[in-house]
Amino acid sequence: MNPILHTGAAVVALMAGASHVYAADDATANHAEMDFIDISMERIQVIGKATDRKHVIGSATRLSAEDLEIFKYQDINRVLRLVPGVNLQEEDGYGLRPNIGLRGSGVERSAKITLMEDGVLIAPAPYASPSAYYFPTAGRMEAVEVRKGSAAVKFGPRSVGGAVNLVSRSIPEEFGGFANLSIGSDGLRTLHGVAGGTGKNVAGVVEVFDSNNDGFKSLPNGADTGYDIEDYLAKLRLFTDENAAIHQALEIKLTKTDGDSNETYLGLTDADFEADPYQRYVASELDNIDTEHEQVQLTYELQLENGLEMVTTAYRNEFKRDWFKFHDLKNTVGEGCNKGQFVLDNPVTCATELSWLRGDADSAEGAIRIRHNARSYVSKGIQSVIAIPFTSGNVVHDLELSARYHEDYEDRLQYNEQYTVVGGSLQYASETSLGSAGNRVVSANAWAFYAQDTISFGKWTIVPGIRFESIELNRSDWAGDDPNRSGAENARETTSVNTFVPGLGIKYEVNKNLTLTGGIFKGFNPPGAGNPDAQEEKSLNFEFGAIYDNNGAYFEGMAFYSDYSNILGTCTAAVGCSDAEIGDQFNGGKARIMGLELIAGYTAEFQGGWQLPLYVNYTFTDAEFRTDFEDSFWGDVTKGDEFPYLSRHQLTVSTGVNNDNFSSVLQANYVSATRVTAGSGGIASGDRVDGRLIFDLAAQYQISEAITLFATIDNLFDKKYSVARRPIGLLPGKPRTWVSGIKFTF
Template sequence: MSMYKRSLVSIAVITALAPVIAPAAPPESLDKVLIIGTEEQARSLPGSGAVVTSERLEQEVVTDVNQVLKTVPGVYVREEEGTGLRPNIGIRGATAERSEKITLLEDGVLIAPAPYSNPAAYYFPTAMRMSAIEVLKGAPLLRHGPQTTGGVVNLISTPIPEDRGGELSVMFDERGSTDVHTHYGARQGAWRWQLETVQREVEGYKDIDRSNRDTGFDIADYVAKLGWQGDDQDILLKAQYSEEISNETYLGLTDADFNADPNRRYGLSSIDQMDNRHRGLSATHTKDWNERVTSTTTLYRNYFERDWFKLSGGGSFIDDANSGNATAQGILDGTTDVTGLNYKHNNRAYVSQGVQLNVDVAAGRHLVSVGARLHEDEMDRFQPVDVYDQVNGSLVYQSTTAPSGGDNRFEEAEATSLWLLDDWQVSERLNVNLALRYEDVSSSRIQYGNAARTVVAATRSNESDELLPGASLTYDLDQTWQLLAGVHKGFSPLGGGATANEEPETSDNWELGLRYRTDALFAEAVGFYSDFSNKTEYCSLGAPCSNGATSGSFVTGEAEISGLELQLGSAFKQGQFDIPLNIAYTFTRAEISADNTASGFNSGDQLKDVPEHVLALRAGLEHSSGWDSYAIAKYIDEMCVVTGCNNAANAFDETESLVVVDFVSHYPLASDVDVFVKVENVFDEQKIVARTPDGARPNKPLTLSLGMTHRF
């Protein structure tokens, strides 16, 4: 039976059962693109989470999702190019390699290029068109998936307005960059619609040796929504298209060159460029069967193609130069000629599609959710290599090599997911959330022996299924204090390159916390612990595994990740000023927990991409006239680049700690027009925030921007 025939059968069965099992109590109103809801709801979850509201995104004029997620407890961000094009996001036990160990959603729909076979987030939605960001952790995340260890990030796109209207926002920075975001929509009778676009023309902040090419990017992103609402049902169609051309590279710097000028780029990277396109379609149908039963059905399809043309193997020159090799340094500087430089067309196409159904049933003190998702995705890799020589500091084309080996392959995965959740209000004080998820995944790879793909060189496949239980609770000690606790089983699928004998990564995850809530103050402390029997790294050029592999996966062995998340939010009034204050802190210890002769790691070796300390402070000064200003300070500790860096005594195996302060100020010129100034990295602090891929890489330097927002 095909995937879509199976999906129709599953939907028919669940939909048919829904009215039969309906109990006699009205459900609460649920917005189906949200996984948490409001900021207040996040502060009472039978789990832990956070909501970055639309007001905050507007206040901070967010263009880089990395910067706002650094202020969310339990989230780790490893920057790459300093502008947030391809985020590396980790949450608790899910480490940050290319955001592939967390579940990424847009409006509740899987958005990674190929969430099961190739989840590495080489595509990430444009942050400027998001109206909110939700981060969900703990047992309730079993409602989502496939990644269920650390957490879920759900990006909420701009909603259709209640009344006819729109907004235009324009921003310019000191380097000549231009960012434009505009949307307009209306409702008339049962119909509603909206058109939206983001246009970004960003000048890079780096300078390439012997080249006049900039290091920036151009992004054009378009979204159209059309909805219809009847008495008891709602239909929403969404179409998205975006394209990006960015002069980005994998080649970083040696430490000596970074210390001399962190914003330098070697001439070897002058022809590197990413070219990508993304198309997304979704259709969501919500129906209220009666006062107690609501179903939501979503069909979705995402297509992503990209060709990242860039130098391959540049990391070896960096490593040799860092070790004092004068020839390697001369090649990087362009003073030494070299032959046989490989510039690979990292050319891949991804398809991700599926159908998902969820039915919510209110039954007295219970709100039961039962659902299913049938999903398939694929990745087609066809990567020719252009060969260049460096002659007198210039790159001279020589030949093209047809794809072979791992550069010529096709991977796919099919998955069936089922879930059952019971949100049980046991008493006025006690709420219990019970969750059960089932994942059945099959994946395969075909590797071709020739460019025409008439010869199959190798095949592999893997099948796995996991039952993932979880339970969590909140208990109100009184009107201000609340206890929360939870445990759930985590799961991370292996990917399309898995062999038959490999087992997916699983973990046992615990959390225990305490909340304090009054009208003026919110405080929360949550301890978390994840125990892995087989911690696994996904290998790619962008995020090589700790053994150096750039494809497949690498099992590092038993591991434990534990830590503490603290957040504090308050606001007080001083004269004509409101002063909001927010603090978020995360402490994490992430280590191999048992000697592993196969991987070569020992108990106590630190895991990669997990900082020990992350701290964010946010303060506002909001005047009664509407002149509002905000300062955001963020600290992130150094991180291991490879597992075990703490016991390797190699200075090139970890990043540097960093403190960055941003400032934003808004002033209302009229009731519908605001102007603003934004200063990123006020003190111009630049450190080595990443060493992968291929060398030391900086954060964004001091940047001044001016802008205007007009509501119409």
């Protein structure tokens, strides 16, 4: 079998035999013959579909459309299981608001990674408030790219862990498309359709993704606990003739996503979880998040005959949300029992309050406080990258120069409603004034520049690069009874950051089958707005690995080491911080993270066109603090304590059988136990999220060129397991769920 294009293609080739595979020479030929528009678009992607994995310095994975087609996952958490070095904390069972970290960087709302769609920052306010309460719909993506290591410095501002890029639907070369219709457990109904094509000088595509279900958790009143997502995309591209001396293209991309989910932060006590992990308390029966996201992106591409390329993108993202969810308790009886987490941790001391949450007893008047966590965001900017390929003797250069100007803000205007538990249900009691639970704006503007040169000579490739970030962050608060903000503004001290982020990657091609790669780079995460005492997060990072590819056998190993001079913690409601601390940041001082990422696979071939693929993906991560301190985010930390919510071992194994018309894949995913707070030694039961081993099964049968039947089962053996103890109590993983459907291709 030919060498695999890159790690993402490896997943498919080794799991289902469904992806394209290329020899290195074939990949080079394809790149040369590729339409100029696609070549230019490669510049703003993390990896790019035309890139041979051997030619990428450091750690890189691209999950292609064929990869994503196997299980048709709508949950980004399950998608990213296929990528080594990714840390995940599940929350709602569907991956609607994921918590993603890379190489131990921290998972809280994916705030410590550079998150993009089509090479453009996509978090609601990536500088001012990077917590990703919006995440692109994984089910409509054509590819998912993950870049870690030395070459990730070009994808700032957050370079400690790396970058995740979601790649939206590309415009097909010929008119065509598909329609997926599927149904499943808990009333799941999904429609996914695409149509588009390319003419002489114009091309376009439209996409619809509509999915909803009733949820796998149950409320005493039988109310819906599921979600409804409507996601629309349109692209229009104008371009010059193929034989034009100067190739140019202009593409406009429009997306609109409306989401509605009846999700809560309120989990369960250990005893209630043991009795029924999928139950929800009465206090959460009104919890709901309503979201709207709109994106406009305009991209101009230029390519000259001498190979010079330029891609310039202007973008604007708007996001609005109102998460109406349980916040805390009022008029309590037990000492300290006003906080939900304290109640669940102390069910005896707070027996009365726990009975209110459950709905077992009538509560004090207005005892259940529910907050309108209403926020609006705008993120906009313009970025440009210029590529200048040239040679100097026998040395080949690919020089990239880039600049970006970016602005974003988050606007909070929040208030509370109080409810009384009466007869096992919530009754409205009162509400506070608009702005009383948060009335502030945080904003940022930033310039970013990078220069990177890919220098190739003989068997060596060296990639020096440097990034410069100049960031200004501001926060202003107003009185809780001043929703019009006509009174005095309480502006906090402006935070300014100017920093250089250098990196160096090296690759040596030992022979046609074995490649060595490594690098060293500075990790950087900026502090948040309104935190004058918070220092930027900085680390010195090293990596070294090898890639082996020979006749269908594939292996990749990468060791990494991150030495933090300062690690930051940010208080959010998602991690259970109190009102007074939301948005505050804390310096954690020195820390160390090291680990190992492994991928291996082989596909055995038999007569009759049958294949039996095997794929293994393993990550080992070891992290510890190297400073004694105490704060509201990390807690009481002693030097040598391990990180919270960071699994030491993660393993994904897949195998199956397939031929030209049929494929079946069984996937096993193991995640070791994690601790909830920093600590060392054995993990106490109340501070522990147990490890789990989960199996997923997928099968599909192609009836004809136009019709394919498919079915999947997630959590095949219906294992009951917890995924977190935050924000409030134990939260369950998704039970066994099935999906079946039909795909029409035209």
